[in-house]
Amino acid sequence: MQQENEHHSTEQELIQNRIEKLERIRARGDNPFKHKFVRTTTIPEAVAAFTKAESVASETPPSQQATLAGRITALRCHGKSTFADLRDEGGKIQVFFGIKNIGEEAYAALDDIDIGDFIGVSGPIKRTRTGEITVFAESYTLLTKSLRPLPEKYHGLTDVETRYRRRYLDLVANPEVREVFRKRSRIVGALREWLDSRGFLEVETPMLHPIPGGATARPFITYHNTYDRHFYLRIAPELYLKRLIVGGFERVYELNRNFRNEGVDTRHNPEFTMLELYEAYQDYNGLMDETEELFVYVVEKVVGDLTFSYQGEQVCAGRPWRRIALHDAIREFAGIDLESTRDRDEAARRAESAGVEIDATLGYGKIVDEVMKERVVPHLVSPTFLYDYPVEISPLAKRKPDNPALTERFQVFMGRLELCNAFSELNDPIDQRARFMEQVKQREAGDDEAQHLDEDFITALEVGMPPTAGLGIGIDRLAMLLTDSPSIRDVILFPQLRTLD
């Protein structure tokens, strides 16, 4: 215990110092944690109103009375006058405390105000001698006492571990981080607007799945006490959403979290946000058109321009987007043909001739997938549809009528990021059962990402699902792209890190 105290002695001293101030405040009969404060306006509104009034009345700048609230981010004390920077969510304004304006008692009480405290302040807004827009405080009130020191004012908080583990400090110290998350919110809002305007119904399906399904991924396992059984955190909502199409909804979407028990890197977080939508009577070609429309809507709304830069490269999202069959793209970028063979070993030979290392356990479909990731995706900066994927790696997608080895599936890539996965949904229950059985075989052969047989889902398909196309969009990656963030952790408020003891 004592060791622990000594270990934190410095920080403890800073905290202790503030606690003593807090006690002095209480001793004066003031409450350092107020319940409510009515402000007349926000800081950015007050600044905008002042600037506007000023531009109209050119000779004598008007002074406008305002009551503002915010956090003190800087204090400059000059004896009988003090300047503070006050910041709220949207902006910053300087506050001037003069002993003549607020009185000796209130001025003396400033001794117990620290950087980090929240205050409310009233007074006229004017420019100082040096031209800074400033509230000349006539009164102020402490709203919340802060007991811990904030990160340094000039450099902010740069330690990435602290930024992720204690995001509140990151948000306080680095205003641009708040902008990233505002933008993320606008992306999600724009997606919903587009979907809602087209009659898509937002639904919520289970997060606890008795059988993990809808994607090839390792699930998290959890346990329900009353039912005395294991559940899986969902890896995708797909099979439930398709059940809703069976039930008669024609346009549904779900925008929520998926959980996959796999590696963590700059593009993968164990929990991530996915938009999945399903549209009856549509196929993958029509869905490609709609996907373009949807993205263009969101990009224009959020970025304001269809050309933007991601990690130093220009992305041009203007329509039409390039559409190229996966096998054609492999021919173009990898210089090999994987379409004219279906033989696993031959495909592996050709892949290796293109310099792609192929693990002996990979089947034909995964070889194609591997070559795509290694040789094709790195070229896809501006938006590109790859379409017609091997049936082996697309167990929920409908086959092409003229080529049963391929499925009507597409993916969208932008900024070298995989953003979407979509297909004409397989609605033939007999084929679906066969595909599941193929997956089960792979699972038994040791592939623990292979999909499970979901008997109830087959039953639903037997009841009948109309022709349907479905699309999944990785929201985190879309947010990375549109905020020019290099890591998925930069667009997730509380990314997963190892817990500390």
Place this chain on the structure above:
RNA sequence: GGACGGGUAGCUCAGGCGGUAGAGCAUCGGACUUUUAAUCCGGUGGCCGCGGGUUCGAGUCCCGCCCCGUUCACCA
């Protein structure tokens, strides 16, 4: 899991040739009624990630471990 880089004051960072651990900001005390990274004077503050080892002596060298980042592998 492998490779590389990092972990030093509350924050941002120096030091690293083995010889009593530094700066700026913050904080505390003093001066100051127009500053804005305020200024000036003085002070407090460190298990130098953790544990071993070598050594008269270890932030510094060696070994192991933990955490973070990048990357490769795996995946979306």
